[in-house]
Amino acid sequence: MATNAVESPDASSSPQESDEKAQLNAQLRQQQRAERRSRWFWRISGYVFFFGLWQFASSFLVADFIVPPPLAILEKMRDIIVSGEVWVHFGATLSTIAIGFTVAYVLGAALGMLIGRSRWWESFFGDWVMATLTTPGLVFALLTAMVFGLGQLGPIVAVIITSISYVTVNVVEGVKAMPEDLVSMARAYRRSRWQIVRHVFIPFLAPFFFTAVRYGFSIAWKIATLTEVIVGTAGIGFMMRREFQSFSMTGFLAWVLLFFAFALFLERVVLQRQMKRVLKWRPEVAK
Incomplete structure (x- = not known):
């Protein structure tokens, strides 16, 4: 009871x-x-x-041939989509970014790990990373245009050079912010180097990796389009140049808005959703 x-x-x-x-x-x-x-x-x-x-x-x-009304731009965007040009030239730009940014991300992440863990590597690469970070992208676009000429190779190299420093800097900040207590505790429990990397380094650095993707990818978009404007034979930048040479403000703004809409879609729908899904276990990051 x-x-x-x-x-x-x-x-x-x-x-x-x-x-x-x-x-x-x-x-x-x-x-x-x-x-x-x-x-x-x-x-x-x-x-x-x-x-x-x-x-x-x-x-x-302003006269409408200088600043066309939004409805005229939307009609031009519809014509570009219906004609199939948008898929051809967006595909060319995306292939440039996919190749260039993948190389830049792999190299930049590895470089960031080295610089963040070693003062020797920081002294060796630090000034070069800062130089490429502060140099305007137009410089690399013009340089690669003069070296490689017309074609896709110039934009790819320009994307690699300009994006790698943004990836490196973000990864370096993450490595330097790593709590040494976590690493020491893992070593005290006799965890292997791979286990420490897998269960300590990667989870802690995940937000920094995603930040590197977002910033580096946005830079890759800009430099790829800029280089295509100068020497491209296909792509979004090439079409902007063609419309500019014919002084078609309607066509030029239509390609600009298509570029804006697609970049916003990748940022809001693809990258942010993947970040929330992967970092669901970290509510303060996944919000």
Whole structure:
């Protein structure tokens, strides 16, 4: 009987605790929905304001052949998509970025690990990394154009040179921020070098790797398009150059907006979702 008397308060409080948890979860979900609605409201408001200002400028401030109205640009974008040109030239630019950025990411991550763990390698490579980081991308675009001429090789090399420093710097910051206590504890438990890398280094550096992807990829987009404008024979930059030479502002802006829309899709839908999925175990990062 004494046992039953002691257990009965726990039994009676259990439903109350579950109700409180359910209420807290409901409030949290409601708060998250309100935050999402607020973000979408202001995001859409920004687009409405921008396109409204654009329409006003085209109608009352500048001649429409200089600043075409948004509707004319959308019609041109539709024609480009229907004709199939968008797939050909986006494919050419994406292949350049895929090859160049993959090489830059592998080399930059390895270089960042070396520099972050060794002062000797930091002294050896540090100034060169900083030099490529601060040099304008136009310099490398012109340099590779003069060295490699027309074709795809010049844009690929330009992407590698300009992206590698951004990847390296982000990885270096992650390696230097690594808590030595974690490594010492893993060694105290006699973990192998591979186990330390697999279970300590990689999980801790994962956010820095993703940051390197986001920044390096954005730079790769810009430099690939810029180099195509100068010496490309296909790609988004090549089409921008062609429209510019014919002074077709409508066609030029149509390719610019297609470039913007696709880059935004890769950033918001592909990269950010993959980051949230991989880093789900780190709520402060995955938010």
